[in-house]
Amino acid sequence: MRALIASFLLLLTTPAFAAPPESCSGVVFEDRNGDGMRNPGERGLPGIRLHDGAQLLVTGADGAYTAALVEGETLFVIKPAGFRFRARGDGLPDFWRNTRIGEGPALKYGGIPVQAPQCRDFALVPDARTRTDGLDVLVFTDPQVKSSVDVGYYERDIVDSVLGTPLQQAALGISLGDIAHDDLSLYPALNRATARMGVPWLHVAGNHDLDFDATRDEDSLLTFRNSYGPDTFAWEEAEAVFIGLDDVVYRPGTTPAYIGGLRADQFAFLEQYLPTVPRDRLLVIGVHIPFFDAAPGRETFRHADRERLFALLRDFPHVLLLSGHSHAQRHVFHDASTGWHGAKPLHEYNVGAACGSFWSGVKDADGIPDATMADGTPNGFATLHVAPDRGYALAWHPARDVDAQIALHAPRVLRHGAWPGNGVYANVFMGRSETRVEYRIDEGEWKPMQRTEQADPRVLAENLRDDEAGNLRGYDRLPEAAPSPHLWRGTLPTNLAPGEHRVSVRAFAVTPGWPYDETSTTYRLVDAEP
Template sequence: MAAAVTGSLTLVAAPASAAPDDGAGDGYRGAIEVVPAAEEGSGDDSVVTGTVFVDAEESGAAEGQEGLADVVVTNGRDVVTTDDEGRYELPAFDNMTVSITQPSGYQVPMDENNIPQFHYNHLPEGSPDLEYGGIEPTGPLPEEVNFPVVESEATADDAQSCVIAGDLQVTDEEEVEYARAGAINDLSERDDYAGCGSLFVGDVANDDLSLYPSIKELVGETNGPARFLPGNHDIDFDSETPEHAFDTFREHLAPEYYSYDVGNVHFVAMNNVDYPCTAAEDSPEGVEEICSDPEGDPSYNGRISDEQMEWLEQDLENVADDKLVVVAGHIGLVNYADEGEAQHQVDQAAEVHELLQGREAVAVSGHSHSIENMEAGDDAEGWNELLGIEDGLPFPHITAGAISGDWYSGEVGDGGFPSAIGRDGGRPGVVTLDVEGNQFQERFSVTGESDDVQTQLGINSPAYREWYEEHSDKEDGGAPELEDPLVVDREDLDEGTWLTTNFFMGSTSGDVEVAIDGEQGGTAERTQQMEGEAQNVGAEYSDPYAVQQQLVHGGSIADRAMHLWTYDLPADLEPGAHTAEVTATDAYGREFTDVLEFEVVEDRV
């Protein structure tokens, strides 16, 4: 099936970002300074101390350099700020991560792979015996843990572009190369996000954590800091307790949860994957069954630990009321794709909403391998029944899609990566938040395409629906191709045939207009109104282009989407070639034009 032809675009300009450092070459490189205790038992093991300092000499050593006041420092439980000399003191305990919140106007050092260095893991004896290693023994508590930063005009700028990247989720080295040829190559050619960087929102690997070194090399090709948070495929599955379930992730990539500032934005990177899970008193219906046997049959659930919730509340107390707060987690606080399943949403979604009441905020996530742009006020049946969310969402929630798309399924194209069309008909890619002050505009970049590719067109005819019903069980591919998918006959038009527009980041404020053969047309109708109803699922709510690719070449089936619009083709169309011109307009007035050519015949032969 031929792809739709992309036409013109009117785009609100994205804010430009400066290079990530000011005079430090291709980025401020370095590490935290860990000063070991003079001898074991000589220090006070009950507290961890140190300095946040401006590394004017770029030596990585605190001695002789100026301390930085009012920087937030945490051990994962307690939150403090540095004094006038940049000093901090926190309670110490085994298996803690000490980290700082990067302040706006400063940048923490990055390693050779662009991964920020702003934390210290303290686990004296190291992890228990884990397949992928976990955390190496750290030994006694250091005398000091010091955190260097440099001044940065880039992170001070109120104009930021911040990449949100879902589910890299590579299974093996072949898929590492798919990612490199696809989204990583795209990011390597962009320089608009260098100040804010990229945030990979979980499922960085696909269970094989030995791939972390290869993944780190991948992000070394991007431009700007590359941050990570954990997903349900980043678990040390041989850990018997949640305490060590993400040790290998922590050793290689980042703390389980942390925060950082750029411009007038405060990012909170959360771990909302509970493994091995147990149901809590406030868990929604269904969680108890999923988490009933944490020892014999362990599973995961979308939940934030009590300790982390306490940390979040303390963290937000140090955030100015006028900042934009971006709450990021692998599992969406809520999502559309799994709106009726508690495991794939977060138990405390309503509690997080309450913590952010009155603030400018947006939630971002991955996990569902779907693209979802949910506005304040949007509602779904499952959110109320499972999570107690009434009157719709209080602020936007964005599911960023996946770099892996539908787990790298489908045909490998000329670009060297698979089509991997998702179960919502969306294509692989990344989301960017273009921020000005505390306001943002979201945009989606399809892997391997320019930013004017935002829609996907198809024809949903009786012939297509009959083919769908006959072959819808072939998720592994192998269905025969639908003959002449862009040809409809008189009977098709009489029985109901419509043009479909999959507007990848289309929200409920979006609009889709259709013109047939250059004549004034009409307004397409959104298949999912997001007014508290359940999902609409089936052939009539599907994306025909996506489904034909999936049933023939393999992958999930795009039988539902929150961003699909339909337009009934007139029953009196004359035989011959016709053109449908589609103009999709997003919530910010940006217009995207797409064109589809189709043919009407009197009767199929």
């Protein structure tokens, strides 16, 4: 009887997940030897900011912090400049911990498993690397793998394009959503591929990263967060501050099932954190769904949320928006018409997809699909370079041809003396309305090309080849060509001497640092009889 009573009393006094403590404590410390353990002599770091899902926290003089234990929330550290995190077992930076006290919703891909309600110590390793020429960042979006075959494409086409090149020296990498295409069980394989680059990597959620069996938006990223941590985060470097925001608002039972927007808790985080951000750094906001309306006449990002965010960003002199989702790329400059009232237009770079056109198109000799996007941009990834003066340059890197910046299309042969109605087309992947593009024939005078918003003939030609084929030319065909915002045309003369003529094209950088090289093609003029 005494044993039963003792057992009963023990149950009453033993902490249980059903009655968790309201808060917990931990330490952020300087991990001098990088082993992840706090060893004698490794000091606690004061003034380090964390967020517990509700409040912005700051470590004390001894590096200690106290956080609320909020069910379903994620505790994370905002990395300060001059430090780095150790890599977790999956190769991703170790800067967060989820709180899951009781059983969450039953989800196909698992969500966040139950774990002991506690804080943890966070190790920050002094970053011994010195940068004198600025910060380099790899920017991926929409790997969007739907099978292990696609994971192989991602690894051989995208990751291998970085390995062994100067691009691998980037200080940071970020993926802007649609990491997978609905099959979230592919995350571990994707992470193994990404980790091969050896670059600290952050992930923003996309609409194909949702737990679609969740019944509400609050539970729709549980599996994503189990792999990647907070869906809203901040990360600081000496040259720039990065904020990642989940901007996919899940609306189960509606069509479409999501819309671009931000939650109240995200605005609460921004309102607490942004006043602490130095104004002399570039502030980079990374999201999945673009802030501009991608469909004419339809609100694809909630305008009220956009205006509220833009109001918070208004007084920052250096801001860049990065988005994905569209599987094309373009530059948008926000002004009063979209709710931006800053001193100068607000630049949004809508980044092209790593998977291009969803890993579609004819396979090459290595068995990798063409994947050219509807606007004529080859699949690949972007880079962001932030200069010491906080100016920045962006570049697009086609997969396995990372230095190519322009794709040309021209007829192979024209009749000598024919009416000059045919042209050479230049798809300048990073081009925008003010980009100056010129061409010349042979060693002739350089002349301006005219920007034209129409379909890239390269993609149209591939569409026609698919139409005329009696059998499938690839697993999926390329999408129908769409008007490209970065296409230029120059008329080809037919009054030159018969024979082959070289067409050279060059584009001038709007901002310094764009790696444009002159490129060329040829066409022939031949005599013909009626």
